[in-house]
Amino acid sequence: MEMPEGPSVKKFSLLASPFVGQMVMEVGGSSKQINLKNLKELWFHDCQVHGKNLFLAFGFDEREIVMSRPHETEQEGRSLEKVMDTGRDGIVLPQIKSQESKGPDADNLLQDADCTGPAVPEEPWRWLHFHFGLFGSVRANEFARAQRANKKGDWKDPSPRLVLHFDGGGFLAFYNCRMAWCSGPNTKPTYDILSVHFHRGQALEALCKPRLVCAILLDQRYFSGLGNIIKNEILYSSRIHPLSQGVLLPRKSAESLVDHALRFSSDWLHNKLQGQGLHYQVYMKEACPLGHQVLKESLGPRTGWKRLTWWCPDCQVLYT
Ligand SMILES: [Zn+2]
CATH class of the missing domain: 3.20.190.10 (MutM-like, N-terminal)
Incomplete structure (x- = not known):
């Protein structure tokens, strides 16, 4: 939970x-x-x-x-x-x-x-x-x-x-x-994933830093409103391994990640308002939709906060 x-x-x-x-x-x-x-x-x-x-x-x-x-x-x-x-x-x-x-x-x-x-x-x-x-x-x-x-x-x-x-x-x-x-x-709506003022360019810039992608996504200064469930799901949808370095992400992958962040959050909100749950692809799952085994581990920066992460090593590419 x-x-x-x-x-x-x-x-x-x-x-x-x-x-x-x-x-x-x-x-x-x-x-x-x-x-x-x-x-x-x-x-x-x-x-x-x-x-x-x-x-x-x-x-x-x-x-x-x-x-x-x-x-x-x-x-x-x-x-x-x-x-x-x-x-x-x-x-x-x-x-x-x-x-x-x-x-x-x-x-x-x-x-x-x-x-x-x-x-x-x-x-x-x-x-x-x-x-x-x-x-x-x-x-x-x-x-x-x-x-x-x-x-x-x-x-x-x-x-x-x-x-x-x-x-x-x-x-x-x-x-x-x-x-x-x-x-x-005192927060900027340009970083809020559910705000109409969300700024793609800023988000892409934040993603392409020399940090772990899984940590950047949870950084509320850049992706306000994005939490652990969204993180796991959009990394899977974008085929990006959580321990990838932001700075090494191909431009297309970074853009896909931002697109999925926005789409997933608005779909989730829409479902909530309809009183419906959400179907997860890897979060709390044992297998990904393609049938591969999903791994689960607390991941994060060596000295920073680690969060429980689910990912598919077959579907998600590690950029390091
Ligand atoms: Zn898979």
Whole structure:
């Protein structure tokens, strides 16, 4: 099981978007990372997805602020700085426990890479940055149910980190995610594999570096939203061995890899929205579609983070 990749987070944002414009009536959940009570009576202002990161904007109703200003009343003790309840140094985020992530992980640079950290508020709303862990998800108007019994044999439903009840009567439930206030998304859509602004030239340039292809693909600075499942599948589709050096890839292979990254992600999103699964070629498979034995091993740079990788040594060419 993997952490949610771009297409999953895009689906979460599509579930949350219909609630934009509504007010948070009640807040629930188990998260201790932010003061959940502070979300109460804020307006859900906007929703954006950047790679594997989801950003929701909350603020006071602008009309409300204008109306109450002449009287200097209730709004006074309730500034957005207080809502964010962060000091100038920001907050240290606890790590999500994961079976797979043991080493340093680009994802853990949550605040530095994807977010402009707590800053001087200029706008009447603030962004809540969500980063999803293993089995992380968002559900609209339903709670997640237990998929299997736990070690004690109980069928205990997962407990949401955050539940937002809106004045329209519906609710959103967030599972296994880290949350932090920030002043806005700080990622470039030109690197987002699901963005219409994705820039092919930039992606090709990033691919042709003297690094392992399997590591470049997972680098969120260049392929935002691309995760381990997409990596395994598109390397197979492009007939490229995961340990190939980017700089040695033939131009055609690099272009094929970018094409497959875009096509696979949008197909995956499309399937998700239809409620359908995806058919994998090598990920978690024992044989490739041509019947060769698929190998499985943790691969990555010698000193860097290694990820479980599936590949077919017969179909995929090693460029070294
Ligand atoms: Zn094969």
